[in-house]
Amino acid sequence: MLLGFEHVGTTTIDLDRAIAFYCGLLGLTVALRKHYDRGEVAFLDTGSGMLEVACPIADVARSRDVPPHEAGLRHLTFAFDSLDPIVARLEAAGFPMIEGPRAAYYNEVLKRLAFTRDPDGILVELVERADGR
Template identity: 65%
Template sequence: MLLGFEHVGMTVSDMDRAVAFYCDLLGLKLALRKQVDRGEMGFFDTGTGMLEVFAPTTKTVDRFRDVPNHEAGLRHITFAFSSVDEKFAELEAAGIEVVERPRDAFHKEMIQRVAFVRDHDGILVELIERAPGRTS
């Protein structure tokens, strides 16, 4: 029996910068951070699942590559906020790379507002407001 969504794993170039972005700016909670073989691991709690982050000790972590439409792969990670406009303004003021400013969403049944930014490694992060009445 399925219990729920657990986590998505990703690689970053610097754990301190990941904590600063995902915890300090986006509001995730650092549940675990520790040294492991070949790097450092962190588990960031969203309240409804986790983001597993690995920062290798190597200094040659390449910037995130957007997945072309004709390739399989993960395209972005998404976090829901009570106000996309407020969160976006906070991120923009902090100097976070903007991809798409807040706008009304295309799939109004699921999402009311949407915006896109990139973290320090270029990972595409979608910010959304859920459609009215939607709880998950």
């Protein structure tokens, strides 16, 4: 029996910088931070699933977008009760919105959305859920 969504994994160039973005700006909390033989990893909790962020001992290139004709993860999405305060906080910290805030196309599940990038270039979607979700 499925219990729920557990986590998605990403890679970062700088774990402290990633934690500052996801925890300091978006509000996730550090559930675990641990060194291992190939680097360091942190599990950042949203309250309904986690983001695993690995920081290997290696040269890590900035993230690239997955082309439309290629399978892969397109973005990370985080839900907020209101977009305006989080958008203002991110923009004040130097993370401009790439798109939005605007009304969502899939208004059956989402009300409003905006897109920015994390410090490693990963596309991050910020949403307000549709009423009743």
